[in-house]
Every structure is written in structure tokens, then in C-alpha cells.
Amino acid sequence: xxxxxxKAPARGPTKIEPLPTPVSTVDSARKSPPKVASLISADITIxxxxxxxxxxxxxxxxRGDVRVGRLTVGETGHVEGSVYAEVVEVRGRVxxxxxxxxxxxxxxxxxxxxxxxxQLAMETGAFFQGRSLKFQRPAPQAAPTPVLAPPIEAQAxxx
Numbered sequence: 001x002x003x004x005x006x007k008a009p010a011r012g013p014t015k016i017e018p019l020p021t022p023v024s025t026v027d028s029a030r031k032s033p034p035k036v037a038s039l040i041s042a043d044i045t046i047x048x049x050x051x052x053x054x055x056x057x058x059x060x061x062x063r064g065d066v067r068v069g070r071l072t073v074g075e076t077g078h079v080e081g082s083v084y085a086e087v088v089e090v091r092g093r094v095x096x097x098x099x100x101x102x103x104x105x106x107x108x109x110x111x112x113x114x115x116x117x118x119q120l121a122m123e124t125g126a127f128f129q130g131r132s133l134k135f136q137r138p139a140p141q142a143a144p145t146p147v148l149a150p151p152i153e154a155q156a157x158x159x
Contacts, residue, residue, distance in 0.1 A: 042076045049081070058092070065096075075108050082113075101135070 037055035040046060044060035055070040058077040071085040077092035088100040090109040099116045107125030116133040 037070075037072070040077075042074075071100075073109075097130075 035054050037057050038052070040050075040056070040058045040060045040062065042059045046060070046062045047064065049064040049066065050056065050062055051067045053069045055072070056066070056068045057072040057074060058066070058079060059074040060076070061078045061080075063080045065081040065084070066079055067084040069085060070087045071083060071089070073079060073088075073090045073092040073094060075091045079092075079094045079096065081096045083094060083096065083098045083100070085100050087102045088098055089104045089106070090098075090111060091106045092108070093110045095112045097113045097116070098111070101118045103115055103117045103120045105111060105120075105122045105126040105128060107123040109123075109126045109128075111126070111128045112130060114130045114133060115128070116135060118135045120132060122128065
């Protein structure tokens with residue numbers, strides 16, 4: 001029961017082989033490198049619009065429209081123009097309209113303009129002057145029914 005087991009004869013160095021990984025074009029297309037947010041730092045001023053599909057953080061000044069996938073306006077950030085994005089978080093200043101699915105205004109934010117949104121969250125202390133307009137998703141429309149001509153027998157016959 002508690003006997004000492006005999007040792008197996010010594011072999012050469014152990015070779016560790018990596019596990020096989022299946023290579024698939026679909027998997028490699030899905031696993032793209034993570035996207036890093038672009039940053040406009042506090043000492044930068046941009047005169048003109050900014051457009052892109054990725055994430056942008058503004059700590060400086062942008063005088064023009066901003067159209068990105070996700071926007072964060074930092075406490076020192078300032079936007080003078082319209083903002084269009086899927087998600088917008090504001091800690092700084094925006095003078096202009098905001099159009100986004102999700103908008104979050106932190107306590108340090110200052111907004112002077114209309115906000116068109118699906119979801120709007122505001123912390124105590126946020127300044128907002130303008131209109132809050134909720135997106136109204138259009139109701140699914142049924143295909144229009146074709147207007148059929150009356151059957152030939154039903155049409156009036158000349159007398």
C-alpha cells in the first residue's frame with residue numbers, strides 16, 4: 001500500500017510541442033487588432049472638420065464638425081460645431097448640436113445646442129442649454145398594396 005515505486009528509466013530531454021491551431025480565414029478576419037482611440041491633446045487646435053469610423057478623444061479644441069464612431073470630450077476639450085457619433089461622452093464643452101444614439105453628460109460638461117439621441121444620461125452639475133430631441137425610430141412599413149382594377153365583367157358596358 002505505501003511501497004516505494006520504482007523509477008522509470010531516464011529518457012532524453014522532454015520536447016514540448018505547441019498545440020495545433022486551426023487556421024481559418026473567417027477567424028483571422030474577425031480577430032483584427034484592437035483599435036486604439038485617437039487623441040487630440042490639450043495643446044492642439046484644429047480648424048476644420050474631423051471624420052472617421054473609430055474612437056476619438058478631444059482634450060484640445062476643434063472648430064468644425066466632428067463625425068466619428070465614438071467621441072469623448074475631455075474636461076479641457078472644446079468642440080465648436082456639430083457632433084455625429086454612435087456614442088458621445090462629454091466632460092468638457094460642446095457649442096453646437098449633438099446627434100448620437102447614446103449621450104452621457106458628466107458633471108463638468110457644458111453643452112450649448114440641441115441633442116438628438118436615443119438615450120441621454122446627465123449627471124448633477126452638467127450645464128445643458130438647448131433641446132433634447134428623442135430619436136423616433138420609424139415603424140416598420142408594410143409593402144404598399146397594389147390597387148387592382150375592377151374585373152372586366154364589373155365595368156359598365158356602354159348602352
